[in-house]
Amino acid sequence: MRVQAATWADTKDRDNDQCARCSTRYSLTHQHRRAVGMGGSPTPPSIVDSLTLCFDCNGRCERDLQTIALAYGWKVRRWVGDPGRVPVFYPHLHGWARLTKGGEALRIHATEAAQMMREVYGPEWDQWCAEAGVRTPERK
Structure with missing residues (x-):
């Protein structure tokens, strides 16, 4: 389902009217953080399931930036x-x-973010980070 106008407006406001990845303010699009698949979802995305990305970054998060998008939370597993x-x-x-x-x-803090990611994804998050060249805080 398409994002509701109010959710999209709130998402852009939260993200300072710029792409969450590259900071451009042009060609902004709504990113469903969680994949909805072909045909969409009957439930409109919530504010926590929404992100502001430019047209280019949104497309790239589905292609060559998919691993880093997962590592950085721009995408979320379904x-x-x-x-x-x-x-x-x-x-x-x-x-x-x-x-x-x-x-x-x-x-x-990055340590808290790493803990949250590991609680959700386990060692898969560390693997994505290694593949994408992202440095991570060590486990406690």
Whole structure:
């Protein structure tokens, strides 16, 4: 299902009207963080399931940037019940944020983000990071 206008407006506001990956302010599109598959979903995406990406980055997250998009929370595996459990890395903030149902992106430390990612994905997250060349905090 298409994103509701209010959710899209709130998503752009939360993401400072810029692409969460490259920070451009042009050709902005809605990214379903969780894959909806062919034919979409009967439920419109929530604010925590939404991200602002430019047209180019949105397409690339489905192709050559898929691994890094998973590592940075720009994409979320379909089986994840609550996408709010998966934090997002915002390069323009030089850090991680936890998305809330109230439409906020709350800054969190990289160690907390890594812990959240490992709780959701287990060692697969570390594998994605290694493949994408992303440095991660060590496990405690």
